[in-house]
Amino acid sequence: MWTEGKVIQRIDWNDELFSLRIKAEIDPFVAGQFIKLSEMRDDKRIARAYSLVNPPNTDYLEILAIKVEDGLLSPNLHLLQVGDSIEVSTAAAGFMVLDEVPLAKHLWLIGTGTGIGPFFSMLETPEPWERFEKIVLVYGVRKAKDIAYQELIDKYLNEQADKFVFQAMVTREDCVGALRARIPAALEADQLEDAVGLSLNAQDSQVIMCGNPQMITDAQSILENKGLKKNLRRKPGQVTVERYW
Ligand SMILES: Cc1cc2nc3c(=O)[nH]c(=O)nc-3n(C[C@H](O)[C@H](O)[C@H](O)COP(=O)(O)OP(=O)(O)OC[C@H]3O[C@@H](n4cnc5c(N)ncnc54)[C@H](O)[C@@H]3O)c2cc1C
Ligand SMILES: NC(=O)c1ccc[n+]([C@@H]2O[C@H](COP(=O)([O-])OP(=O)(O)OC[C@H]3O[C@@H](n4cnc5c(N)ncnc54)[C@H](OP(=O)(O)O)[C@@H]3O)[C@@H](O)[C@H]2O)c1
Structure with missing residues (x-):
């Protein structure tokens, strides 16, 4: 399931490496898990996994990402500004906990x-x-x-x-x-x-x-x-x- 997330903050560590803080309602997760971010393009969903940097029980989600040259999704994530929307998976996943x-x-x-x-x-x-x-x-x-x-x-x-x-x-x-x-x-x-x-x-x-x-x-x-x-x-x-x- 997907929910709409709103970018509330971004940090640019350098020209390619950045963090996005996103406001979105998702199910409880465990530290170490990842969510998926996605967008629809030509009726096709492009979804990729991103680990959460924030601990559980914070009122935002935070990811650390790099713009992969020629990547499908990450260059668009890199364009997101405060106030922009992005689709977020409602359930986090992963066993690296x-x-x-x-x-x-x-x-x-x-x-x-x-x-x-x-x-x-x-x-x-x-x-x-x-x-x-x-x-x-x-x-x-x-x-x-x-x-x-x-x-x-x-x-x-x-x-x-x-x-x-x-x-x-x-x-x-x-x-x-x-x-x-x-x-x-x-x-x-x-x-x-x-x-x-x-x-x-x-x-x-x-x-x-x-x-x-x-x-x-x-x-x-x-x-x-x-x-x-x-x-x-x-x-x-x-x-x-x-x-x-
Ligand atoms: C469980 C899991 C958690 C992940 N968490 C993160 C995360 O927290 N932050 C993040 O930036 N990415 C993370 N990724 C990778 C992410 O899902 C995407 O693959 C990445 O953003 C590239 O997507 P794309 O569509 O732009 O590139 P694609 O078109 O899918 O191209 C993929 C290629 O990009 C390169 N690549 C992918 N991810 C990275 C990376 N992180 N650093 C360097 N090169 C990479 C590889 O060469 C890979 O073959 C995670 C992947 C998995 C499976
Ligand atoms: N980081 C940048 O300045 C930069 C600039 C432009 C674009 N990008 C994009 O970001 C991606 C790379 O991101 P990144 O620098 O975060 O990740 P990375 O390429 O995985 O490099 C991170 C670290 O892992 C090391 N490493 C790479 N391959 C390894 C291996 N086989 N065994 C052990 N260590 C290994 C690297 O060492 P080495 O240095 O020896 O490879 C580096 O110290 C590129 O695909 C590109 O799309 C990055």
């Missing part, structure tokens, strides 16, 4: 590009802070200008200083404090664990990965070599993923 993640000492949230968005929804709820001793947020981007929501990251660094660790991975330029490496390569070389000061192992760690599908496939096989297995309902493991394409 903390309820599906077994207990461990450390929670690693690993995202590339817009795949970081749903982690903020989770981090804005009390659950991860209550369940895990340490939370590591790893954010892979091409350039420093592609980092969104730095102020939320700073908030966790300040307010959860003993619990929260942030590691940016900026691949296409040098950036202070960031590792210049792709996530799978940094995992393979133990570079990420060294930088963060924590070991990634099946005993202590739960990992959630979101975003670029090839990053996830490559990182998953490296994590498997470290003994971390895919987390399935019928067979709990340590690695939960959501591929964006």
Whole structure:
């Protein structure tokens, strides 16, 4: 089912990367889930999934999106201004939620590009802070200008200083404090664990990965070599993923 949403705010992080805050009545959702946005074109519905950045119980929906060159829907989303309408699915969906993640000492949230968005929804709820001793947020981007929501990251660094660790991975330029490496390569070389000061192992760690599908496939096989297995309902493991394409 679809409902009309109204854009009430937009943030432009750079020329292609943007956030939309949308007012729409949808069913209750769980942090980590996604909605669909859509529009009709020539009697055909074009619908795409977008993770929610806002936590449950906020009176708006927020998405972080990138304008994909030659994409069908995202260039039109990028044109939306405050006051414009967009169709929103009334039900959110998805299993990349903390309820599906077994207990461990450390929670690693690993995202590339817009795949970081749903982690903020989770981090804005009390659950991860209550369940895990340490939370590591790893954010892979091409350039420093592609980092969104730095102020939320700073908030966790300040307010959860003993619990929260942030590691940016900026691949296409040098950036202070960031590792210049792709996530799978940094995992393979133990570079990420060294930088963060924590070991990634099946005993202590739960990992959630979101975003670029090839990053996830490559990182998953490296994590498997470290003994971390895919987390399935019928067979709990340590690695939960959501591929964006
Ligand atoms: C569960 C789920 C959640 C998603 N959440 C988000 C989200 O929060 N924000 C978001 O921007 N997108 C998200 N996506 C991707 C989104 O649904 C669309 O695929 C994307 O906006 C491109 O749509 P399009 O019609 O413009 O491009 P299409 O014509 O569908 O072209 C798709 C191509 O665009 C590229 N692409 C798609 N998504 C991305 C992306 N996010 N970053 C970089 N390249 C991409 C890939 O090369 C892909 O093959 C999600 C996808 C899934 C399956
Ligand atoms: N980001 C921009 O400046 C920009 C500009 C114009 C258009 N766009 C549009 O946005 C899309 C790209 O968005 P994005 O930059 O958010 O996402 P992305 O291409 O998925 O890149 C995000 C991060 O993931 C890394 N990565 C890419 N493929 C990987 C793999 N196979 N294994 C491990 N890491 C991998 C990238 O490293 P690498 O740098 O090594 O690839 C980068 O650090 C493009 O398709 C284009 O349409 C983006």
